[in-house]
Amino acid sequence: MQGQRGSEVALLLLIAGFAIWLAQDAARRSFSFENLVLMVPVAGLILLLCGILAVAALRRAPQEAGGGLARVLGLLALLGGLVAGLETIGFDAAAFLFLLAATALLGERRPLVLLAYAGIMTFVIIMTLGFMLPYEMPTLLLDPPR
Amino acid sequence: MIDQTALASAAALLGESWTPWLVVPPGLLLGLIFGAIPGLSVPIAMAVFLPVTVHLDFLSAVLFLTSIFTGGGFGAAIPAVLMNVPGSSSAVATTFDGHPMARQGRHSEALGLALAASCAGSALGYVILLLVVGWVADAVLLLGPLEMFAIAAWGLTLIAVLHEGSFIKALLAGLLGVMIGMIGMSARGDMRGTFDSLALVDGIPVVPALIGLFAASEMFRLMRRDYIVEDKELRRPAFSRILAGVGMALRHPLVVARGGLIGIGVGAIPGVGAAVANLLSYAETKRRAKDPSVFGKGEPRGVIASESANSSSEGGSIATLLALGIPGGSATAVMLGAFAMHNVTGGPRFISENLDLVYAIILGNFVQVVVLAVLGLGFLFFAASLVRVPLRYLIPGVLLLALLGCFSITGDMMGPITMVVFAGLGYWLREHGFPVAAVVIGLLLGPAAESELLRSMQVSGGDPAFLLQRPVATAVLLLLVASLFYPLLRRRRRA
Numbered sequence: 001m002q003g004q005r006g007s008e009v010a011l012l013l014l015i016a017g018f019a020i021w022l023a024q025d026a027a028r029r030s031f032s033f034e035n036l037v038l039m040v041p042v043a044g045l046i047l048l049l050c051g052i053l054a055v056a057a058l059r060r061a062p063q064e065a066g067g068g069l070a071r072v073l074g075l076l077a078l079l080g081g082l083v084a085g086l087e088t089i090g091f092d093a094a095a096f097l098f099l100l101a102a103t104a105l106l107g108e109r110r111p112l113v114l115l116a117y118a119g120i121m122t123f124v125i126i127m128t129l130g131f132m133l134p135y136e137m138p139t140l141l142l143d144p145p146r
Numbered sequence: 147m148i149d150q151t152a153l154a155s156a157a158a159l160l161g162e163s164w165t166p167w168l169v170v171p172p173g174l175l176l177g178l179i180f181g182a183i184p185g186l187s188v189p190i191a192m193a194v195f196l197p198v199t200v201h202l203d204f205l206s207a208v209l210f211l212t213s214i215f216t217g218g219g220f221g222a223a224i225p226a227v228l229m230n231v232p233g234s235s236s237a238v239a240t241t242f243d244g245h246p247m248a249r250q251g252r253h254s255e256a257l258g259l260a261l262a263a264s265c266a267g268s269a270l271g272y273v274i275l276l277l278v279v280g281w282v283a284d285a286v287l288l289l290g291p292l293e294m295f296a297i298a299a300w301g302l303t304l305i306a307v308l309h310e311g312s313f314i315k316a317l318l319a320g321l322l323g324v325m326i327g328m329i330g331m332s333a334r335g336d337m338r339g340t341f342d343s344l345a346l347v348d349g350i351p352v353v354p355a356l357i358g359l360f361a362a363s364e365m366f367r368l369m370r371r372d373y374i375v376e377d378k379e380l381r382r383p384a385f386s387r388i389l390a391g392v393g394m395a396l397r398h399p400l401v402v403a404r405g406g407l408i409g410i411g412v413g414a415i416p417g418v419g420a421a422v423a424n425l426l427s428y429a430e431t432k433r434r435a436k437d438p439s440v441f442g443k444g445e446p447r448g449v450i451a452s453e454s455a456n457s458s459s460e461g462g463s464i465a466t467l468l469a470l471g472i473p474g475g476s477a478t479a480v481m482l483g484a485f486a487m488h489n490v491t492g493g494p495r496f497i498s499e500n501l502d503l504v505y506a507i508i509l510g511n512f513v514q515v516v517v518l519a520v521l522g523l524g525f526l527f528f529a530a531s532l533v534r535v536p537l538r539y540l541i542p543g544v545l546l547l548a549l550l551g552c553f554s555i556t557g558d559m560m561g562p563i564t565m566v567v568f569a570g571l572g573y574w575l576r577e578h579g580f581p582v583a584a585v586v587i588g589l590l591l592g593p594a595a596e597s598e599l600l601r602s603m604q605v606s607g608g609d610p611a612f613l614l615q616r617p618v619a620t621a622v623l624l625l626l627v628a629s630l631f632y633p634l635l636r637r638r639r640r641a
Contacts, residue, residue: 004577004578007574011575018325021339025338026328026332029336030336032336034334035334035338037603038324038592038599039325039328042321042324042325043325045317045321046322046325049314049317049318049321052314072366075369075541076566076569079362080566082546083559083562083566086553086562102541103539107538132554133553134557135557137553
């Protein structure tokens with residue numbers, strides 16, 4: 001089992017596992033008819049469909065995964081880093097680093113362009129949102145008007 | 147049908163001074179900008195600018211807020227067409243054919259189509275509203291949980307219509323959406339899948355999930371290209387092609403009319419609104435088409451169906467607000483705030499005692515649609531230039547804006563975290579041919595279907611004969627069955 005086929009089966013296992021977990025969690029909270037009236041039939045149907053699709057995937061000839069997965073995972077990791085950084089290093093610093101790294105990951109190599117793009121975008125977005133939103137947005141350097 | 151005296155009085159109210167109209171162009175522009183940025187929704191724009199309306203008289207305040215509403219209703223179509231990223235849940239169906247058109251280099255036409263359909267749909271909605279506003283309160287009060295369940299169930303059948311490829315995969319994706327939608331506190335008060343965390347009591351935040359499924363996963367796919375439109379010649383924005391799109395929309399009056407009617411009807415139902423109207427209209431247009439297989443591949447009727455419905459639903463939601471004082475969604479909830487700031491309470495009495503003001507609001511909205519048609523053309527010319535920006539700059543910028551937009555929706559880290567998780571899931575699903583639109587439909591309608599079904603069972607005591615006492619629900623369910631079997635019957639007749 002390799003490439004696309006393995007990835008599809010893994011996805012189906014994840015969906016099936018999620019359905020089982022949610023249905024059993026709901027049943028554990030309350031076994032009443034009202035609580036499970038939609039949950040159990042939907043979970044049952046999901047398991048059935050996952051089974052059908054998994055068998056179909058396993059019967060198919062193996063295919064290699066499409067290219068570019070490393071870059072997708074890299075960008076996803078950068079997004080995760082951005083989320084982690086917003087409230088720890090500040091919205092401005094996290095946004096600047098994300099833009100810098102993501103633009104470089106996507107192929108921009110000129111350092112001045114990278115710095116200028118990340119700097120200008122960070123300034124415009126953080127200052128505008130900081131002014132408009134009623135929520136606290138911790139920042140490292142920028143001080144949006146309130 | 148129309149009280150002529152009140153109508154004349156409304157016209158006089160709007161025409162006696164030009165000052166109330168001054169707020170319309172900035173309101174429309176704000177709506178266009180906020181609508182066009184994924185995550186920065188129209189309700190946020192309305193909430194941010196609500197304090198400004200304190201200094202305006204009631205009519206100007208309502209005109210300003212409804213201008214933002216009108217502009218934003220269309221603005222959401224711009225990223226839907228250009229980047230396959232719906233600016234809000236009301237533009238999900240616009241992506242189905244709008245973005246394929248953009249990838250074929252027909253982005254200017256697609257944007258023109260969307261603008262014309264949006265304006266025509268809204269205009270039709272307001273004409274109908276002018277005729278029926280007096281009856282809206284009675285009509286909405288006829289809708290009980292069984293009717294709401296029937297409408298949600300109708301919406302869920304969209305999964306069967308919208309699939310491109312494997313029906314089993316579409317069904318599984320839809321059911322996954324329903325299942326995810328059941329996380330949180332149930333209608334009965336049971337906590338399900340929350341890990342006892344308060345952050346999940348209200349369930350998974352829908353808009354961040356939608357942005358992750360659509361926007362972020364689409365950005366991951368676009369990474370393989372250098373530009374949204376590969377052909378350099380086709381990238382250049384052309385005003386003539388935007389106008390050609392406008393002309394194209396006007397050649398399909400039936401699609402616009404159907405979308406307008408669905409939009410105003412669904413929009414008037416509190417809690418349903420534009421998010422469902424665009425999907426229903428798209429599905430009905432595809433079902434009735436002689437050649438449904440062309441949908442999803444850049445078919446102009448798909449864009450028209452979606453945009454005419456989501457725009458006219460705005461009229462429906464304003465009708466409910468005026469007639470019952472009930473906000474149908476977050477945008478009308480902000481408008482209710484403006485009502486309160488001016489000591490105005492919506493409801494049947496407000497309509498009977500201030501019919502001239504109600505007509506003035508509707509006529510004012512009608513004029514806004516005309517102004518939007520002009521202002522929108524100019525805005526689109528600049529928006530269409532977005533396809534000239536290299537994707538290595540566009541993708542990080544859009545992702546950052548979308549993520550901060552999700553923060554602005556939830557006010558905490560729940561929004562951004564949801565977006566990132568659903569971005570990964572959306573990409574994984576798409577890579578294996580699962581339609582993410584089906585997940586969104588399940589997520590939007592599954593919880594509503596469950597809670598309305600439960601309420602119906604409680605009201606009826608589980609007696610199926612209850613259905614016979616609810617003619618509206620029976621009619622909707624019959625329409626649902628008919629719309630499911632109509633394509634099959636037609637195919638058989640053709641064979």
